[in-house]
Amino acid sequence: MRFLALLISLSALCLAADEPLLLQKPAVNSSHIVFVYAGDLWSVPRAGGDAARLTSGAGYESDPAFSPDGSRIAFTGEYDGNVDVFVIPATGGVPKRLTWHPAADRVLGWTPDGKRIIFASGRTAFSRFNELFTVPADGGVEEKLPLPTGFDASMAPDGQSIAYEPTSRAFGMW
Numbered sequence: 001m002r003f004l005a006l007l008i009s010l011s012a013l014c015l016a017a018d019e020p021l022l023l024q025k026p027a028v029n030s031s032h033i034v035f036v037y038a039g040d041l042w043s044v045p046r047a048g049g050d051a052a053r054l055t056s057g058a059g060y061e062s063d064p065a066f067s068p069d070g071s072r073i074a075f076t077g078e079y080d081g082n083v084d085v086f087v088i089p090a091t092g093g094v095p096k097r098l099t100w101h102p103a104a105d106r107v108l109g110w111t112p113d114g115k116r117i118i119f120a121s122g123r124t125a126f127s128r129f130n131e132l133f134t135v136p137a138d139g140g141v142e143e144k145l146p147l148p149t150g151f152d153a154s155m156a157p158d159g160q161s162i163a164y165e166p167t168s169r170a171f172g173m174w
Helices: 002-016
Strands: 024-028 034-036 040-045 060-066 072-079 082-089 106-108 116-121 131-136 152-155 162-165
Touching: 002 072, 034 060, 040 060, 060 106, 082 106, 082 116, 106 152, 116 152
Parallel strands: none
Antiparallel strands: 024 034, 034 040, 060 072, 072 082, 072 106, 106 116, 116 131, 152 162
8 A cells, every 4th residue: 555655646746747757766654755866865745745855965875765763764875986875864964974895885774673774785795796784873883694695685573584685686786
């Protein structure tokens, strides 16, 4: 049902525009939809209305994910030629960088308690595959999850188990 509401909201947004829009990677919470458009993050109320730009820095933002309480958004940011994990308030603001490794770090979501962000990276892989990690949402040391590989993942609401895709679709890197 939520997916249907998301499609209706995004369709209404596209129909209101004079030209077709390429809106990508929507993230939904109880009140808002955040999506990627033109390399920036935008937010629109689920009930409809005008979209507000959340990021506008030089670089590309993608993979938005709301924190469980809806107050923050984790995202993948590509600034200065490096792809890392960032977090901002759900209302927008200056992004806070959470990872600094030269390998690409791609946001997947949050732990259910909202204290850590789950991401995929090839930072410690011995070949061309990703593994799963978490990083504290307020900054700190990353921790590798005890899985051999991981492209995409979602943690159970109780935080005790995780569903994941071990490899990317068609074995591509992204």
